[in-house]
Amino acid sequence: xxxxxxxxxxxxxxxxxxxxxxxxxxxxxxxxxxxxxxxxxxxxxxxxxxxxxxxxxxxxxxxxxxxxxxxxxxxxxxxxxxxxxxxxxxxxxxxxxxxxxxxxxxxxxxxxxxxxxxxxxxxxxxxxxxxxxxxxxxxxxxxxxxxxxxxxxxxxxxxxxxxxxxxxxxxxxxxxxxxxxxxxxxxxxxxxxxxxxxxxxxxxxxxxxxxxxxxxxxxxxxxxxxxxxxxxxxxxxxxxxxxxxxxxxxxxxxxxxxxxxxxxxxxxxxxxxxxxxxxxxxxxxxxxxxxxxxxxxxxxxxxxxxxxxxxxxxxxxxxxxxxxxxxxxxxxxxxxxxxxxxxxxxxxxxxxxxxxxxxxxxxxxxxxxxxxxxxxxxxxxxxxxxxxxxxxxxxxxxxxxxxxxxxxxxxxxxxxxxxxxxxxxxxxxxxxxxxxxxxxxxxxxxxxxxxxxxxxxxxxxxxxxxxxxxxxxxxxxxxxxxxxxxxxxxxxxxxxxxxxxxxxxxxxxxxxxxxxxxxxxxxxxxxxxxxxxxxxxxxxxxxxxxxxxxxxxxxx
Numbered sequence: 001x002x003x004x005x006x007x008x009x010x011x012x013x014x015x016x017x018x019x020x021x022x023x024x025x026x027x028x029x030x031x032x033x034x035x036x037x038x039x040x041x042x043x044x045x046x047x048x049x050x051x052x053x054x055x056x057x058x059x060x061x062x063x064x065x066x067x068x069x070x071x072x073x074x075x076x077x078x079x080x081x082x083x084x085x086x087x088x089x090x091x092x093x094x095x096x097x098x099x100x101x102x103x104x105x106x107x108x109x110x111x112x113x114x115x116x117x118x119x120x121x122x123x124x125x126x127x128x129x130x131x132x133x134x135x136x137x138x139x140x141x142x143x144x145x146x147x148x149x150x151x152x153x154x155x156x157x158x159x160x161x162x163x164x165x166x167x168x169x170x171x172x173x174x175x176x177x178x179x180x181x182x183x184x185x186x187x188x189x190x191x192x193x194x195x196x197x198x199x200x201x202x203x204x205x206x207x208x209x210x211x212x213x214x215x216x217x218x219x220x221x222x223x224x225x226x227x228x229x230x231x232x233x234x235x236x237x238x239x240x241x242x243x244x245x246x247x248x249x250x251x252x253x254x255x256x257x258x259x260x261x262x263x264x265x266x267x268x269x270x271x272x273x274x275x276x277x278x279x280x281x282x283x284x285x286x287x288x289x290x291x292x293x294x295x296x297x298x299x300x301x302x303x304x305x306x307x308x309x310x311x312x313x314x315x316x317x318x319x320x321x322x323x324x325x326x327x328x329x330x331x332x333x334x335x336x337x338x339x340x341x342x343x344x345x346x347x348x349x350x351x352x353x354x355x356x357x358x359x360x361x362x363x364x365x366x367x368x369x370x371x372x373x374x375x376x377x378x379x380x381x382x383x384x385x386x387x388x389x390x391x392x393x394x395x396x397x398x399x400x401x402x403x404x405x406x407x408x409x410x411x412x413x414x415x416x417x418x419x420x421x422x423x424x425x426x427x428x429x430x431x432x433x434x435x436x437x438x439x440x441x442x443x444x445x446x447x448x449x450x451x452x453x454x455x456x457x458x459x460x461x462x463x464x465x466x467x468x469x470x471x472x473x474x475x476x477x478x479x480x481x482x483x484x485x486x487x488x489x490x491x492x493x494x495x496x497x498x499x500x501x502x503x504x505x506x507x508x509x510x511x512x513x514x515x516x517x518x519x520x521x522x523x524x525x526x527x528x529x530x531x532x533x534x535x536x537x538x539x540x541x542x543x544x545x546x547x548x549x550x551x552x553x554x555x556x
Contacts, residue, residue: 047069048067048069048070048462048476048478049067049068049069049476050067050476050477050478051065051066051067051068051477051478051479051480052065052477052480053425053456053457053459053477053480054456054457054480054481054482054483055455055456055457056451056452056455056456056457056483056504058492059488059492060483060488061482061483061484061485061487061488062457062482062483063482064479064480064481064482064541064549065479065480065482066478066479066480066551067476067478067479068554069553069554070478070551070552070553070554071551071552071553071554071555072549072550072551072552073549073550073552074547074548074549074550075146075161075163075538075548075549075550076092076121076146076161076170076171076547076548077092077093077545077546077547077548078091078092078093078094078118078119078121078544078545078546078547079091079092079093079094079100079545080092080093080167080170080171082159082171082172082173083134083135083136083168083169083170083171083172083173084134084135084172084173084218085173086173086176088176089119089157089173089176091116092121092159092171092546093118093119093120093121093150093545093546094116094117094118094119094546095116095117095118095119095153096116097113097116097117098113098114098115098116098117099114099115099116100115100116100486101115101486101489102114102115107496107498108497108498108499108500109498113498113500114498114499115499115500115501117152117153117154117500117501118152118490118501118502118543118544118546119150119151119152119153119157119546120150120151120152120502120506120508120542120543120546121148121149121150121151121159121509121540121542121546121548122148122149122150122151122187122188122189122190122508122509122540122542123148123149123188123189123190123431123508123509123511123540124146124147124148124190124509124510124511124538124539124540124548125146125147125148125190125191125192125199125511125513126144126145126146126147126511126513126515126536126538127145127147127192127216127513127515127517128143128144128145128514128515128516128517128534129143129145129216129517130143132145132160132162132216132217133217133218134162134165134169134172134217134218135169135172135218136169139165139169141162141164141165141169141172142162142163142164142165143164144162144163144164144515145160145161145162145163145216146160146161146163146538146548147159147160147161147174147190147192147199147216148160148161148190148509148540148548149184149186149187149188149189149190149201150186150187151186151187151188151542152186152502153186155176155183155184155185155186156176156183156184156185156186156187156203157173157174157175157176157184158173158174158175158184158187158199158201158214158220158222159171159172159173159174160172160174160216161548172218173218174214174216174217174218174219174220175214175219175220175222177222178212178222178223178224179221179222179223182224184212184222185203185205185208185209185210185212186203186205187201187202187203187212188202188203188204188234188235188250189201189202189204189234189235189236189237189248189365190202190237191237191238191239191523192239192517193213193239193245193277193279194239194517194518194519194521194522195243195276195277195519196213196277196278196279197277198213198214198215198279199213199214199215199216200212200213200214200237200245200279201213201214201237202234202235202236202237202247203234204233204234204235204249204250204251205233206231206232206233206251206349207231207232207347207349207350208231209226209231209232209233209234210224210225210226210229210230210231210232210234210345211224211225211226211229211234211237211245211247211279212224212225212226213225213279224345225279225280226345227280227337227342227343227344227345227346228271228279228280228281228282228284228337229245229247229269229271229279229284229348230269230284230334230335230345230346230347230348230351231345231346231347231348231349232247232249232251232267232269232347232348232349232352233249233250233251233266233349234247234248234249234250234269235248235249235250235364235365236248236363236364236365236366236379236432238366238367238368238523238524239522240368240374240409240522240524241373241374241409241519241522241525242272242276242374242408242409242410243273243275243276243277244270244271244272244273244409244410245270245271245273245279246268246269246270246271246366246377247268247269247270247271248266248268248269248363248364248365248366248379249266249267249268249269249348249349249363250266250362250363250364250382251265251266251349251362252265252266252362253265253266253310253312253359253361254302254303254310256303256308256309256310256312256313257303257308259309259312259388259389259390259391260384260386260388260389260390261309261312261313261384261389261390261391261395261397262312262361262384262389262391263300263301263302263303263310263311263312263359264300264311264312264317264359264360264361264396265300265349265359265362266349266359266360266361266362266363267286267287267348267349267352267357267358267359267360268286268287268360268363268366268379268404269284269285269286269287269334269348269352270284270285270286270287270331271283271284271285272284272285272410274337274338280337281337281338282336282337283333283335283336283337283338284333284334284335284336284348284351285331285332285333285334286331286332286334286348286351286352286355286357287329287331287357287358287404287416288329288330288331288332288355288356288357288358289320289327289328289329289358289416290327290328290329290330291316291319291327292316292319292325292326292327293315293316293319297356297357297358298316298317298320298327298358299311299353299356299357299358299359300352300353300356300357300359301314311359312391312395313390313391313395317395317396318394318395320360320396320402320416320418321394321395321396321400321418321421322394322418323418323421323469323470324470325417325418326415326416326417327415327416327417328413328414328415328416329404329413329414329415329416330412330413330414331412331413332355332356332357333355334348334351334352334355334357335348335351360381360396360402361381361382361383361384361391361396361397361399362381362382362383362399363379363380363381363382363402364380364381364382364429364430364431364445365379365380365430365431365432366378366379366380366432367379367432367433367434367440367523367524368434368522368523368524369434369437369440369465369524370434370436370437370524370525370526370527370528371437371527372524373408373409374408374409374524374525375405375406375407375408375409376403376404376405377403377404377405377406378401378402378403378404378419378432378440379401379402379404379432380399380400380401380402380429380430380432380442381396381399381400381401381402381422381429382399382427382428382429382430382445383396383397383398383399383400383422383427383428383429384397384398384399385399385427385428385446385447385449385450386449386450386453387424387450387453387454388453392424398421398422398423398424398426398427399422399427399428399429400418400419400420400421400422400429401418401419401420401429401440401442401463402416402417402418402419403416403417403418403419404416405417419463419465419469420463420469420475421469424454425454425456426444426459426461426474426475427444427446427450428444428445428446428447428450428458429442429443429444429445429461430442430443430444430445430507430508431443431445431507431508431509431510431511431539432510433510433511433512433523433537434512434523434524434528435462435512435528435530435537436527436528436529436530437527438464438465438466439462439463439464439465440462440463440465441460441461441462441463441478441510441512442460442461442463442475442510443458443459443460443461443479443507443508443510443539444458444459444460444461444507445458445506445507445508446458447504447506448491448494448502448503448504451504457480457481457482457483457504457505458481458504458505458506458507459477459479459480459481459507460477460478460479460481460507460510460539461475461476461477461478462475462476462478463475464476479507479539481505481506481507481541482505483504483505483544484505484541484544484545484547485544485545486543486544486545487503487504487505487543487544487545488544490502490503490543490544491503491504501543502542502543503543504543505541505542505543505544506541506542506543507539507540507541507542508539508540508542509538509539509540509548510537510538510539511537511538511539512528512530512535512536512537513535513536514526514528514533514534514535514536515534515536531551531552531553536550537550537551538550538551539551
């Protein structure tokens with residue numbers, strides 16, 4: 001049947017949603033309602049009811065639970081066939097290296113894999129674009145698209161969810177290699193650079209990681225631009241209004257001997273292009289925080305005879321995770337293509353340590369606060385994700401939320417302060433999105449170990465930046481992630497050698513955007529009106545069935 005635009009709703013096409021059990025739809029009212037309680041464009045307020053976290057129980061699956069003001073609709077799932085898939089990449093969230101479920105009695109052995117590898121579609125980037133093509137030259141793909149890199153497997157790839165399309169054309173494979181034929185790395189973060197007119201994808205692969213830029217259509221032109229932006233375990237990536245690219249690193253540090261605490265080992269970076277949109281020439285900088293005690297940089301400190309716990313338990317690390325303290329910051333230049341025109345990639349993490357930039361405890365993602373002119377940047381720390389880490393006692397082991405304030409996105413100096421100190425219930429914070437000028441959502445990626453230790457699966461939290469978290473206020477849990485049947489099976493199989501897929505589901509890709517692909521549409525440029533006026537909210541339930549959801553107002 002010919003595609004009929006009238007059959008497609010804002011939530012996605014019924015043919016796709018109908019193939020997914022919508023057990024996660026528990027909920028209702030929305031982020032945005034008018035004064036009469038109806039969805040509208042006049043007055044906007046946030047009034048979400050908190051929900052309880054889902055327990056982790058051996059052998060038991062559980063549905064997602066949302067605030068009763070919300071609902072969710074699947075827009076793609078892992079077993080959906082790509083419209084232009086290959087033998088190696090035939091499905092949205094599965095490789096072509098085995099069946100979805102191992103045959104009864106078939107056990108893995110060396111050289112023998114019994115199930116397909118799950119690819120984990122990651123961070124979402126939503127764009128409204130015209131003139132996009134797909135594998136079918138006669139099909140109208142519409143104008144609303146969700147782009148993702150895939151995080152797991154022997155190599156990565158890029159997909160585009162065509163939100164206006166039917167099931168047969170729902171997901172397009174964009175690329176598996178760079179323009180020179182090199183296999184893509186597994187990707188984590190993504191964003192859109194409106195000046196370069198390119199998608200940016202990050203790979204958190206340590207000194208093999210970096211940043212890649214891509215076009216938006218099939219057979220996408222993908223280039224490794226790490227010769228300018230460096231090699232590091234990059235995850236979070238955002239643009240500011242000056243055309244700079246902000247990068248947040250996720251590189252776990254060395255474990256302190258005799259403890260579960262890890263050294264702070266990840267940095268926050270800013271790439272300053274020679275010209276807006278030129279991502280091959282410019283300066284890479286790293287954030288340096290000045291000690292309030294000594295007036296010297298809080299720098300990386302490794303483990304040696306003189307420092308048996310390295311920088312994990314210093315007074316400065318404790319201060320960084322203490323409410324009410326403010327620190328001076330400055331950007332230090334690590335690399336400049338004007339002085340190094342070699343075109344060779346470089347180890348950004350190593351250069352950051354040498355320049356005495358300040359390491360954090362896995363600050364995976366960040367975003368600019370809307371309405372501040374890109375003068376406030378909020379980022380999280382995932383922390384140690386282990387209840388046995390003694391750094392949980394005041395040294396950032398539980399992670400948290402930090403605020404970097406500057407007079408201008410181009411400024412060389414600023415201030416840093418703590419917004420929220422994590423705890424056992426609120427830990428492993430990862431992906432982030434602002435939902436209006438005063439509320440920011442962070443979602444957990446706590447991991448199977450911490451899930452088991454605390455007996456709870458991951459959650460999504462809404463933080464009010466006007467709340468007093470120093471004196472007991474807590475964010476609202478608007479999403480209690482469940483565990484689908486596939487992830488429950490993978491969790492059980494994880495105890496046995498040879499089963500390669502991760503266990504519990506993970507929350508990733510929380511993303512609110514109106515899809516504006518112009519510089520005026522940068523995340524942080526406009527104050528969102530969530531779930532109205534074209535602003536759409538997505539998240540991906542990684543692992544297991546690999547479902548990407550759109551969050552909608554619940555309608556009673």
